[in-house]
Amino acid sequence: MANAFKDKPLEGKVAFIAGASSGINLGIAQHFARNGARVAIVSRSEEKIAAAAKTITDEGYEAIGMAADVRDFAAVDEALKTAHDTFGKIDIVVSGAAGNFVAPALGMSANGFRTVVDIDLIGTFHVLRACFQYLNRPGASLISITAPQAVNPSLYQAHVCAAKAGINMLTKCLAMEWGPGGVRVNAISPGPVADTEGMARLAPTPEMEAGVKARLALRDYGTKTDIADLALFLSTDNANYITGTIMDCDGGTGLGNAEGDALGDFK
Numbered sequence: 080m081a082n083a084f085k086d087k088p089l090e091g092k093v094a095f096i097a098g099a100s101s102g103i104n105l106g107i108a109q110h111f112a113r114n115g116a117r118v119a120i121v122s123r124s125e126e127k128i129a130a131a132a133k134t135i136t137d138e139g140y141e142a143i144g145m146a147a148d149v150r151d152f153a154a155v156d157e158a159l160k161t162a163h164d165t166f167g168k169i170d171i172v173v174s175g176a177a178g179n180f181v182a183p184a185l186g187m188s189a190n191g192f193r194t195v196v197d198i199d200l201i202g203t204f205h206v207l208r209a210c211f212q213y214l215n216r217p218g219a220s221l222i223s224i225t226a227p228q229a230v231n232p233s234l235y236q237a238h239v240c241a242a243k244a245g246i247n248m249l250t251k252c253l254a255m256e257w258g259p260g261g262v263r264v265n266a267i268s269p270g271p272v273a274d275t276e277g278m279a280r281l282a283p284t285p286e287m288e289a290g291v292k293a294r295l296a297l298r299d300y301g302t303k304t305d306i307a308d309l310a311l312f313l314s315t316d317n318a319n320y321i322t323g324t325i326m327d328c329d330g331g332t333g334l335g336n337a338e339g340d341a342l343g344d345f346k
C-alpha cells in the first residue's frame with residue numbers, strides 16, 4: 080500500500096525538527112503530530128520551545144521541546160540523543176533553523192555574515208551529520224528548509240543567498256552519499272509564507288507585501304500548511320523514490336517576475 084494515501088501516514092514514526100519554536104517549522108511539527116508522528120523539536124530559547132511543544136501536547140499528541148543552538152554540534156547531538164532515548168529511532172528530520180536580516184553587504188560586519196551562514200548552513204550540516212546514527216534505516220527522510228534566495232541573487236540578502244545555496248548543494252551531496260544507506264535527503268524551498276517572521280522582516284509594510292504578491296504567478300502568500308503538506312508527503316512512503324531534490328513550494332517565485340496581465344479578458 081505504499082502508493083495509497085493513508086489516514087495517518089506518519090503513525091508510529093518519530094520526527095525531529097530543528098528551529099521549530101515558531102513559524103513554518105512549528106507548522107510542520109504540528110502537522111506531523113496531527114498525522115501520527117511523535118515529535119521532538121528544538122530551538123535556542125528554552126521558553127519558546129517549551130511553549131511550542133505545549134501547543135502540540137495540548138492537542139493530545141506526543142511532543143518534547145529542547146533548547147539547543149544549531150551552531151553547537153554537541154548540543155544538537157545531545158538533543159537528538161534525548162529524542163532517540165525518549166521516542167526510539169528517528170524516521171524524519173527537518174533542519175529549518177535560520178536567521179535573517181535585511182542589509183547590504185557593505186552594511187554587515189564579517190560577524191553578521193558569518194552568523195547567518197553559521198545558523199543556516201553549518202547548523203544544517205550539524206543537524207544532518209549528527210542525526211545519522213539515530214536514524215531508523217532504511218526508510219529515513221531528511222528535509223532541509225532552503226529558500227528561493229539559494230538560486231535567485233537578491234539585494235540585501237548576500238548572507239542568506241550564500242547560506243541557502245550551500246544548503247541546496249549539501250542536500251544533494253548527502254543524498255548521494257546516504258542513499259545507499261536507505262536515507263533520502265531533500266530540501267523544500269518555500270516562497271513567501273503568510274504570518275511568518277521571515278516575511279515580517281523582508282516585507283514589513285502592507286505596500287511591500289502587496290508588491291511581492293503582485294509579482295507572484297499565484298498572486299498570494301502561501302500558508303504554513305502548504306509547506307507542511309509537502310514536508311508530510313516527502314516523509315511518507317509515497318515519496319520513497321525521491322531524493323536529492325530541491326522542491327519549490329513557492330507560488331511561482333522561482334519563475335521570476337510575473338507582474339502583468341497576460342490573461343486579459345480570459346481571467
Ligand code: HXC
Pocket residue numbers: 177178179180181182186187188189190191192194195226227228239270271276277278280281
Ligand atoms: C546588519 C546585523 C543586523 C542588521 C544583526 N546584525 N542584525 N548587521 N544589519 N539588521 C549583526 C550584528 O551586529 C552582529 O555583528 C551579528 O549580526 C550577530 O548578531 P547577534 O544579534 O549577536 O546574533 P544572534 O543573537 O545570534 O541572532 C541572530 C540573528 C537574529 C540572525 C542576527 O536576527 C535572529 O536571532 N534571527 C532568528 C529569527 C529570524 O531571523 N527569522 C527569520 C528567518 S527567515 P557584530 O559585528 O555587531 O558582532 C529566513 C529568510 C528566508 O531565513 C527567506 C524568506 C523568503
Ligand code: NAP
Pocket residue numbers: 097098099100101102103104121122123124127128147148149150175176177178198202224225226227268269270271272273275276277278
Ligand atoms: P522563524 O519563525 O523565525 O523560524 C526560525 C526558527 O529558527 C525559530 O524557531 C528560531 O527559534 C530558530 N532558530 C534561530 N536560530 C537558531 C539557532 N541558532 N539554533 C536553533 N534554532 C534557531 O522564521 P520562518 O519565517 O518561519 O522561517 C522558517 C524557515 O523557513 C527558515 O529556514 C527560513 O529560512 C525558511 N523560509 C521562510 C520563508 C518565509 O516566507 N517565512 C520563505 C522561505 C524560506 P529561537 O529564536 O527560539 O531559536
